Amino acid sequence: MANDDMEFKVDVLGEIFSRLPLKFVVQCKLLSQNIKGMICHSDFAQTLFQRHKGTSTQLIYTVYDGAARKRFDKISLNPITQSMSTLPDEIEILASCNGLILIDFEGVRRYCVFNPMTEEHQLIPYPKSSTNDLEKIGLVVDYPKSDQYKLVTVSSLVENSNLLYKFHLLSSEQPGLWREIQLRTNTVQSLPVGSRAVYWRDSLYCLRKDGSVLAFDTKREEAILIDRPEFLDHFDLTYGKILSGQSIWLGKAQGLLTLVCIFRMYIVIAIYGSASRRWRVSHNLGNFILGPEGTINGFPVWIDNKQVSFLVQRPLTLFYDLYEYNANINMYEHAAVLHGVKFPMYCFHPTLAGAHYTPSNNIEADDQAHIAANLDDIRRFIIEGIPFQEESSSGESSSSSSSEEEQQEAGGGDAAAGEGAAGEGEIL
Template identity: 65%
Template sequence: MANNEKRSFDALREKISLLPLKVVVQSKLLSKDVRDMISHDAEFAQLLFNRHKDSSTQLIYTVYDGAVRKRFYKISLNPITQSESSLPDEIEILASCNGLIFIEFELVRCYCVFNPMTGEHQLVSYPDSSPNNIEDIGLAVEYPNADRYKLVTVYKLEENSNLFYKFRLLSSEQPAVWREIQVRTISFLSSLVCGPHVYWGDSLYWLRKDGSVLTFDTKREEATLIERPEFLDLDYGKIFTGQDIWLGIAQGLLTLVCIFRMRIVIATFDSANRRWKNSRTLDNFVLDLEGSFKGCPVWIDSKQVSFLVQNPQAWHYDLYEYDTNTNVYENVAVLPIISTHMYCFHPTLASVHSTPYNDATVDQQTHIAAHLNDINRFIIEGIPAVVVEEDEYEYEYEDEDEDEDEEAGGGADEEAGGEED
């Protein structure tokens, strides 16, 4: 490419990177060079990622209230607003990472990796063993450094095999293959804590009940443990609610938040020395009069950790963000309904490597596509789903023998369908 052509192309790349992401996707139609730049240029992907990340970040989550459909919420941060839609009860959002969302369709018995911005999706079969034996599934999206993703399942410790965690790994380059990985760990005295995993620095992290962290390096395919921080043993007074330790990313760093009766301790992970550093200790401002914390930290990658705290008089939640000018937490918004499992989402152009999926019928795939379209319209356009009555029988597998299930007192598929992970 001649110098003048390169300068013109660089100028075009700069202009396109400033456009809204929806328009960037449409710009692929301009020419083959532009399409290749948007789809395959790593430098452009990094530029686009950095420019749009902070301005378009959202929190997405569902709240189940016993109805047929869950309430599906998103909180936009610029400005802070809350919007509501709905999802069928059979759809579960399991993770969000670098523009991709990981979803489970329980009736169809499959997973789905979905990019709401581009509309691309990949259906993924369950691993061979029962989903009920899975502690958690981690989603690792390497975009914008590389345009691929991995899924990693962590299995419950088996009896008489307590020195091992079992993992299965699936790569977007081989979306039909779950590879089993078994590794020895340093300690086995506690199981995983329920809560979202964290992807940071090519590794997935799971907080354990004793305060240590299970780490799985997605490049080396190795698992290790980060020892519990020393400050957990200091006499700050534990609240023992089961919700006193959280793991997330704040200001680009792996961060641990510990709520004690008297103090809030925020620590960051020193990857070079593999230890936690106490970065800030605060007077506790989140406990109610009974000494309980009814709320959760809020993780937004580029910002300091925030807190959602229930207001006991109004029964809503106050959002506290850290003010760098005053060095204190300020109440910046009021939100009526929250969940402790909230996922940070920011749209990207991360690719989803779509391949044919043969384990679902045409009707089932149509059913999935319709709900993905609803999720796309709500997250990207802010348009809530229109509720339409559906017949569940349409999405059952064609080869299920219902008569045999009834004679056996309810088959394994029926039993598994009635359980939650």
């Protein structure tokens, strides 16, 4: 009976704790070793992750203001609000995945994996290869399936009309060891500036300028090249090419690897099948992010649990209109007005994923104190909404017009002029 009583108490406590705000769950780990063990158990991590998924989600990004100072911005969802604060020049936000943020502390030549919720962080030296040819870096967090993460850097080198990609991989199980994996291709295509590496189903995906995709499997530690989608050439002729600016975006929406392609007449959305290794066009909608001179005035927003959203800049202003897909009416709806946004944005929602801290013996005490102070500022700004400096103020805020948090993977609508809403979606 004693064991049954203990299992009952753990079940009851687990149910109670899983409904608490995450910052209180972190504090509960201090109550006893038994409670700490329950909270750290993988089964509880799964329950906690699912229960909090889609809540307290934020989009984080960095911009330079008019005085060339770096600014750290966030857009909180549910409801939608925007706030900003200053960020030291040597700090750069590089990636976000399942509750961990990857930060570059250039002054001490270290990457930092940081969990703002638990305050854990791990400093990682740069790989020994030259950073001059570094094109992308990605953070892979396996939480809640396991409590491990991996860093992957992607660099390239042209050799005899071929392109050699070098992947440097580091695992949290061996935080001091970078391993190199190579892939040679017979085409020379760069990775677009501003596009980010996307983690999906154990692999990291990087878009190339021609629409092909570089895929690195972090479990098998091997890379492949996914061919340029066949539908691109057909739609280029049918819907008209965009001649300037970025016209293809890669991201993850509602658990699917998703490609958004902008043509003069339409926006085409495609999803990737891992088994077939092919793209399938799922939806198209009228192009409502094209400016009057034929330039793109907006970009997709990747919010993990939602259909693709879009930010569209108002002409001659710094204001952006956020459009979110409403599955109930099969249309895009105007959700909010935002100020001064920038691509790329990183989707962040808090979790208890571990950063696996180990001491950094090769960093001076002053540098460690400086890093700790900056991480505390970032934590307070992300988790508690407190600006880094007292003179910093919150940006504009507006309420979301959509109350749906759980949306189905369905079609987009044909965008119409006037209200900015979209008409019926067309599924191809």
